[in-house]
Amino acid sequence: MNNKVMNPYLAGFLLGLVLLATIFVTGRGLGASGAVKNVVVAAVDAVAPAHAARSPFYSQYVGAGKESPLKGWLVFEVAGVLIGAFASGLVSDRLRWTTEAGPRVATKTRWLFAILGGALFGIGAQLARGCTSGAALSGMAVLSTAGFVTMMAIFGSGYLFAYLARGLWIAQKQGK
């Protein structure tokens, strides 16, 4: 596997330019979790339209006169992310079916915790109105208070729980 990556500051600068272009052209920021929400809302509406119409959550996004959530801006943006990341993996020779886990973690355990982590992000991103991309990064770029609060909460909480989760990511120190 090719592990060579771009200089992080150059990558950050380029990422900043993509975000700036997004704000300049469309007046809004980038995101990710919103696309997942749109897909879930569309799925619930397709499977149980009556339930979606009754629910105070889903009814915000579906109903008469509203565009399908699948035609949302973030859904198209995330489709682009998939294409762009795939292209990058292709040029850098990183396309592999693999599971990446800490040195002491079995594959199945890793999958379980990935689902759990994803679910927590799904919940947290609804409360915070966005995830690391849509709330923290994009919010910070426009100096939104919410952006800075969300960013500090995500990373602060990551450090707070890092000790408890150390078994998932790092090998035990030698001599222990």
Add this chain to the structure above:
Amino acid sequence: MAPFAPDLISDQLNLVVALVLGVGFGFVLEQAGFSSSRRLAGLFYGYDFTVLRVFFTAALTAMAGVLILGSAGWLDTDAIFVNPTWLAPAAVGGIIMGLGFILGGYCPGTSICAAAIGKIDAIFFVLGGVVGVFAFGEAYPLLKHFNDSTSLGPVKVFSSLGISQGLFIVLLVVAAVGAFAAAAKVEKLVDPAHAPSLTFPVRTHVSFGAGLVALAVVLALIPDYRTRLLSGATREAAIPANPVVRMTPDELAFRIVDHEPRLKIVDVRSAAAFSVLSLPGSVNISLPELLGKDAASSLSQRHVKKLIVGDSEGQERAAYFLLKKLGYENLAILEGGIPAFNGTILAPTAFVSTGSRWDGDVRRFREGAKTEILKQVQAAKAGGAKKPKVEKKVQGGC
């Protein structure tokens, strides 16, 4: 003036734009190495600070870009989406996401990148996200109260902290550069053999850091584009010798009665004064609003004369020079402002002789114009035409 959505870029085209920008977003994230959960988790154990470097450099770059483009007058910073703040939900949501990050090894954006190159754990993370959103959706009735609490609106971080924007930018950049330097030290302590910072050209990075702080100071010191233009216009307006095109109340009355199509009356008075009495067909745009995107769209027709009316000629002159600086042509101000128009046409005091033998005609004209214009004002009020039109606003957020 940017942003181009939603008026220059239709909703449909905007989806194509989203796809293109998404490709750039995904490509850069993957090139940065964000498709690796172990690299991402390294942030929390000190063996790899790539996330810190990429994330903060990106935020600072975009932030600086927005400030520079706004300051140059190319981007209307009032028209862009500023994520509104719900303080407690933002904090609690962030804490939940932080736990998700350390357990799951990704965040939503990076998990999508990693899934795209075949990481199976990332695919499970994305599926977990679906479960999480569904769980939130089902539990929403219970969470709604908290979810809607502590709403502060689209508040900016520096005003929340009670400091100026410039000072905040400088402090943030200093903090970021300090964090970058500290991260390199920690990395080398934790994993002396593999720390990513071992490969960095140190001197280049140090000069970039210093340059960044210098740029922040410059950005902080440049006055905002709006402030600059407004104070410049006020200064020019104060010099009596600077010429302006003026229109007499009689001429304006004639044009209104005549339903002159090539005349746009721009009322720069307060919204309160405007709602009490406004001239037929006039639009109310305050001085600061003249700098925005909305004003640009209603004043851009070159062949239409833009007549500025205000409380006084002084106020009209300030708006006149402001619009001139912004590049508008075919401008004029109303002689004596709205008070003179009232005194001559709408609520005339004693008739002052013009000194010519046409005095009788002038009087008759003014009386006729008064009736006609008041009729138009009444008609406009009855028709509800004075309702401010609802602007299409940029939508955003996740």
